[in-house]
Amino acid sequence: MPRRRLVLVGNGMAGVRCLEEILTHAPEAFDITVIGSEPHPNYNRILLSAVLAGDADLADIVLNDWDWYRRHHIQVYSGQTAVGLDPAHRVVTTNHGLQLAYDELIIATGSQPVMLPVPGIEKAGVVGFRDIQDCETMIAAAGQYRRAVVIGGGLLGLEAARGLLHLNMSVTVVHLFATLMERQLDATASAMLQAALEGQGMRFLLERATAELTGDERVTGVRFTDGAVEPADLVVVAAGIRPNLALARAGGLCTGRGILVDDHLQTSAPHVYAIGECAEHRGATYGLVAPLFEQAAVLARRLSGDDTAAYTGSAVHTKLKVSGVQVFSAGEWAEEPGTQAIRLHDELAGTYKKVLVRGGKLAGAVLFGDTGDSTRLLQMMREGTDVSDRACLRFLSGGAEPAARETPVAALADGDTVCGCMGVTRGQIVRAIRENGLTSVAQVAACTGATRSCGGCKPVVAQLLAQELGGATGAAAGGEPICPCTPLSREQVVEAIRTQRLTHSLEVMAVLNWNTPEGCSRCRPALNYYLNMIWPQEHADEPESRLVNERLLANIQANGTFSVVPRMYGGVTTPDQLRRIADVAEAYHVPMIKVTGGQRIDLLGVAKEDLPAVWADLGMPSGSAYGKAVRTVKTCVGKQFCRYGTQDSIALGIAMEKRFENLDTPAKIKMAVSACPRNCAETGIKDFGVIGVEGGWEIHLGGNGGIHVRQTELLTRVGTAAEVLDICGAFLQYYREEARYGERTSVWIERVGLDSVRRVVLDPEHRAGLLGRMEQALAARPRDPWQKALRQQGGRSVYADLTPVQMGGND
Numbered sequence: 001m002p003r004r005r006l007v008l009v010g011n012g013m014a015g016v017r018c019l020e021e022i023l024t025h026a027p028e029a030f031d032i033t034v035i036g037s038e039p040h041p042n043y044n045r046i047l048l049s050a051v052l053a054g055d056a057d058l059a060d061i062v063l064n065d066w067d068w069y070r071r072h073h074i075q076v077y078s079g080q081t082a083v084g085l086d087p088a089h090r091v092v093t094t095n096h097g098l099q100l101a102y103d104e105l106i107i108a109t110g111s112q113p114v115m116l117p118v119p120g121i122e123k124a125g126v127v128g129f130r131d132i133q134d135c136e137t138m139i140a141a142a143g144q145y146r147r148a149v150v151i152g153g154g155l156l157g158l159e160a161a162r163g164l165l166h167l168n169m170s171v172t173v174v175h176l177f178a179t180l181m182e183r184q185l186d187a188t189a190s191a192m193l194q195a196a197l198e199g200q201g202m203r204f205l206l207e208r209a210t211a212e213l214t215g216d217e218r219v220t221g222v223r224f225t226d227g228a229v230e231p232a233d234l235v236v237v238a239a240g241i242r243p244n245l246a247l248a249r250a251g252g253l254c255t256g257r258g259i260l261v262d263d264h265l266q267t268s269a270p271h272v273y274a275i276g277e278c279a280e281h282r283g284a285t286y287g288l289v290a291p292l293f294e295q296a297a298v299l300a301r302r303l304s305g306d307d308t309a310a311y312t313g314s315a316v317h318t319k320l321k322v323s324g325v326q327v328f329s330a331g332e333w334a335e336e337p338g339t340q341a342i343r344l345h346d347e348l349a350g351t352y353k354k355v356l357v358r359g360g361k362l363a364g365a366v367l368f369g370d371t372g373d374s375t376r377l378l379q380m381m382r383e384g385t386d387v388s389d390r391a392c393l394r395f396l397s398g399g400a401e402p403a404a405r406e407t408p409v410a411a412l413a414d415g416d417t418v419c420g421c422m423g424v425t426r427g428q429i430v431r432a433i434r435e436n437g438l439t440s441v442a443q444v445a446a447c448t449g450a451t452r453s454c455g456g457c458k459p460v461v462a463q464l465l466a467q468e469l470g471g472a473t474g475a476a477a478g479g480e481p482i483c484p485c486t487p488l489s490r491e492q493v494v495e496a497i498r499t500q501r502l503t504h505s506l507e508v509m510a511v512l513n514w515n516t517p518e519g520c521s522r523c524r525p526a527l528n529y530y531l532n533m534i535w536p537q538e539h540a541d542e543p544e545s546r547l548v549n550e551r552l553l554a555n556i557q558a559n560g561t562f563s564v565v566p567r568m569y570g571g572v573t574t575p576d577q578l579r580r581i582a583d584v585a586e587a588y589h590v591p592m593i594k595v596t597g598g599q600r601i602d603l604l605g606v607a608k609e610d611l612p613a614v615w616a617d618l619g620m621p622s623g624s625a626y627g628k629a630v631r632t633v634k635t636c637v638g639k640q641f642c643r644y645g646t647q648d649s650i651a652l653g654i655a656m657e658k659r660f661e662n663l664d665t666p667a668k669i670k671m672a673v674s675a676c677p678r679n680c681a682e683t684g685i686k687d688f689g690v691i692g693v694e695g696g697w698e699i700h701l702g703g704n705g706g707i708h709v710r711q712t713e714l715l716t717r718v719g720t721a722a723e724v725l726d727i728c729g730a731f732l733q734y735y736r737e738e739a740r741y742g743e744r745t746s747v748w749i750e751r752v753g754l755d756s757v758r759r760v761v762l763d764p765e766h767r768a769g770l771l772g773r774m775e776q777a778l779a780a781r782p783r784d785p786w787q788k789a790l791r792q793q794g795g796r797s798v799y800a801d802l803t804p805v806q807m808g809g810n811d
Contacts, residue, residue, distance in 0.1 A: 003031045006303070007092055007102040009082040009247060011036025013045060013453070014276030014292035015108030016064055021300030023072055029304060032074045033100055035092070039079045040132055041066050046289060046453060051135050052163025053501075058132060063452060082109075085251030087269035092247075104271050104303060107248060107259060111241040111277040111287065116151065120213030126235045129160045138236065142167035145233030149173075149222050151210055153180040155318060157238035161202055164236070172203045172230055174210065174222060176239075184318045184329035188345065189352055189368045196325045196350075205230065241287055243278040258285040263310040265299045275299055282313055289453045290314065290420040297423060315381050317374075317420065326500070326511075328371040330378050331364030332356050339363055344396055349513075353396050360388035370513070375460055379416045418460050421453035429461060433468045439752055440738070441465060441495060462495040482741070483522035485515050490740045493527070497534050505531065505545055521547075526741035529628070532664050533736050536780035549626035552611055557604065562611060564603040566620035567661065570635045570653035570673075571599025577620060584617050596625070598632035598670065621661070628742070629664055630732075633657040634672040636680035639692075645675030647692030652721045653681075656690075656728060662781045665732065666739040666748075670705075684712050687745040688731060690724055693717070697724050701731065701757065702749035710746040713754045716762060730761045730770040733777070737770075 006022075008015045011034050019032060042064040050056040069076050077098060084093030085105075092100045113128030115121050125145075127137050138160075142148075148164045150157045153175030161171045173180075179190035180197075194204055205224075212223040213235060222230045243258040254260045254268035258280030265273045265281075275295040277287055286292060291314030301309035317330035335341050335356065344353040351369035355362060355377065361384050365377045373396055380387065387393055412418070414427030432438060432447045441461050445451045451458045481487050488496075493512065502508045505527040509519055519527065528545035549555050554562035566581065581601055585593055591605035600623055606614055615622070624631050635653035639645035653673040660669075672681040675692040683689035685705035689712050691698040696719040700712035715731075718724060734757065739748040749757060760766045 004029060004103040005101060006030035006032045006104050006106070007100050008032065008034045008106045008108060009092060010106075010108035010110055010276070010278075011038065011040075011042055011076070011078065012108060012110050012276065013042065013063070013289060014110070014296050015106060016042040017293050018106060018108070018275060018296035018300050019072075019074070020064075021297050022304055025300060025304035025306075030104075032072070033102075034069070034074055034076045035080055035082050035094060035100070036076065036078045037081045038131060038133075041069070041076075041078075043132070044453060045131070048129070048132070048135050049159035049163045051132070052138055052160065053166035082247050083250065085247055085253075085272075087251050087253075087272055090271065102271070105273065106299065107267070107272065107274040107278060108276045109244040109247055109278045111243050113237060114240040114242050115237055116210055116239055118210055118212055120215065120219065121237075123213055123215055123219045124217055125215075125219040125233060126213060126237065129156060129236050129238050130241075135163075138164065138234065139167065141234040142169050146170055147172075147232050148234045148236065149230055149232040150236045150238055151222070152238035152240070153177070153204070153206070154183065154238065154240070155181060156241075157236070158197070160236045160238050161197075162200075164234075165201055169234070170203075171201070172205060172232075174205045174208050174224075174230065176207070176209055178207050180204070180206075181318075181327075181329070184333060184366075185327070185368075186333050186335075186354065186366055189327065189329075189354075189366050192350065192352055192368050193325065193327060200325075241277065243280070243285055245278065248274070248278070256280050256283075263312060264302050265295055265311055273299055273303075281311065284313065286314060286316065288316055288318060291316065293421055293423060293453070315378070317378055326367075326369060326371045328365070328367040328374040330374070331362070331381055332358075333364050333366050342390070342393060342396070355393065355396070357387055360386050362387055375412065375416070375418065375457070378420065379412075382417070412460075418464070419448075419450035419453075419457045421457075422449040424448050424450040426464065429464050430468060433465060437756075438465070439756065441491075458495050458499050462492045463489075465491060482526055483520055485509075485520050485523050486512060488512060490526075490530075494530055494534070497530055503531065503535055503539055505542055525628075529664055529666065529741050533777070536777040550628075552608070553615065553622045553626065554606065554611055555626045559605075561605045561607055563625070564606050564611070564614055564618075565596065565600050565623040565625035566618050567623035567632075567657075568600045569657045570633055570650050572635075572650060572654065573601075580618055580620070584614055587617065588614055597634075598623075598625075599634050600625075600632065624662065627664075628667050629662060630657070630660040630669045630671070632670060634670070634681045634686070636674050636676075638675040642675060642680075644678055645692065646694055647675050647697065648721075649673040649675035649681065649690075649692060652690065652697075652724060655721065655725065659725060659778070660728070660732060663732065663777065664781070665736055666741050667744045669732070669745070671728075685709065686712065688728055695719060697721070699724060699727055701754065702746045704744060704746035706744075708746070710750075713749070715754070715758060726767065726771060727761060729774045730767040731757070733770040733774040734760055736777070737773075 008019060041062055044061040044063050047056055047061040051061060077094065080094040080096050080098065082092050083095045090102050092102060113130050115128060125141065127134050146169060148169040148171050150161045150171060150173045153173050157173060161173050164171045179187055180194055181190060209225040210222055211225045213219050214221040214223055214229065219232055219235050221232050222235060245255050245259060248255055248259045259267055259274040259278050261267055261274050261279050261281050265275050267274050276292045294314050295311055298309050298311040315331055339356045339358045342355050354366045356364040362381045367374055412426045414425060416426050418424055418426050418429060428448055429444060429450055432444060436447055438444050438447060441451060441458055444461050444465060450461050480489060482490050482493060496512055497508060500511060502511055505524055508527050524545040525547055528542045531539040532541060543551055554564050556562055585603055588606060588610050590603045594602045594604060596602045633653040633656045635649045638649035639647060656671060669687045671688040672683040672686040673690045674681040674683040677691055683691050683700060685703040687703060689700040689703060696717055698717050699715045701715050702710065703712035704710040735745055735748060
């Protein structure tokens, strides 16, 4: 049977999601052509605010790259706009004069921002917030100007304001109505949201109508109808969206607010369909992604031959996260005749919950501050659960089902929807984890599609993942709480830090409802590490959260004195360093000087009050013998001196140690380089071991010489020292991102398996990403932590006059 010609107008989320579904149901049915106005592949428009805030770049939000189109033999005409439609002859024409014949046509042209009909709207510095070009314009403006005004206090406007705030602009949000997000929140939730955002630095002017944008060629301010003027260097208009109907009207299709479609998503013309923000179904148009994807799924089944597929409308829900502020709204929110409300408002905790019941069924819900019940409430709305006796709603206050309160996913059945955008159920996620050995949220997203859109379901997916891994492989898999202060696992905490953009330990504890407001000695160092790892450029290290050894740059001993270990790169020292060590030992009456197993010299028995002066007089970097960091790289003498040596182990060992010194890691890291398989540097029991062989190097991972001795496993063989450094950097970054705080590489590799590490670290694309993030971490690490510690301790410092060589080559 010959393939039919399918043309999609619009390369956005709804249209391409429909293609994904068609390729699943009927991969051989169509020759597919896509017309897209933007010069980009299909990307996640919801995450434009993350691009604006600098949390992501274009590559991070691309849903289907150009290679995806090639793999599925889809012809794409990007940078072209469909301007003509002839339904009688089934032809679409672009602004470049291209004419495309079709058997079936999908119109998914989306919407465009409503630009206010006021004088000055055409000035430079006035922009909507709809696409990547808008983001680029706003980012460029933030580099030159300071004052931004966002017109519109709805979901889109607040996301734009968040991004501009993170670009260090002064942001004022102007809103026509008395409350923010007036279409999704009641007055109580709106007031709480406003207060929270004001605490983040936003300023609000409510009940203000814009009369004019002032300035000559570029905007300088916003004049209101009452005559007041708000200065502005950049004005972002987020006052609503309007369906893009130009093509539909050119083809004579019936339109209202949007392109009119029936329950099969068909327009008034045969073989022409419309989905997404441009479509109007039963009097409703949708601007949120979940309904658009539901339409895409129905149309895909219809075009694939399922005559029973029909779309009857969607239950609308919204999630908003702005710097830790969590809001959820679904269905009705205003109390009307015929509805009954249940309200739970805890002003001290900053949480608010309201559900509306109509005719014994849930009609809507508003949650602020604690959105953990959102998945269950949405499922009950979709299924029409009878809540007449209210008993099934007691979980809102914790009055019933305590297990579900501790672990919300425990209450989900296999058929319950976790990702509303992509329509992925709990059962699908669990099966994917079990059948494919998935160990991260990113892998679940790639396999099932969950979290790929708005990302609101990431915490639930993380909980499912932790639950499954914990059940399959025990506590080491990360399913247990990180400490008694919280029921949350490492995976859940890390996911919340990323998705909610938490940047301080106390903020994490407050947002995630820690049982102990200031944490404990287990969770505070862990949170400080996770924050440093996730936000290396932004998080300010919290010395008060570090263990005493790390604060003092020394190991406390049994008698209360301290052990001081200066760094000797690769175990190599100089007469000058030896003299200084001897002088310090004499001056401070150090009771014991010992050569360590890491080829360094340990000064044992130093009094706490002498530590600042000892470090100052040594004039040498700390060897991090106390820290969860890269401690030492042990080397043999190598081919320069040993008749068996095949490679220069000393040079490589020094290069590795200098590159990764002072890098925080989940647990201590010990490395070694041996010049031949005789392994004089004890390479076989190190976290990262390198062995010189003829023509190159072998790289081994996951060794441990401690209580539980573990021999390394061979990762790969490479030809050059540069490759060793790259693989070492990628491995360390992968370990930093995936391991639990305090988990040695030996335990981590046994948990996740060497093959999974090998697939990531040796894959060129993954390795490049890891190395990019490693560079950010290395750039943000303290270059002279011993000096900083001296200043914090009130000690003197002699480092200012020392050259880099005298400082041990701190490069």
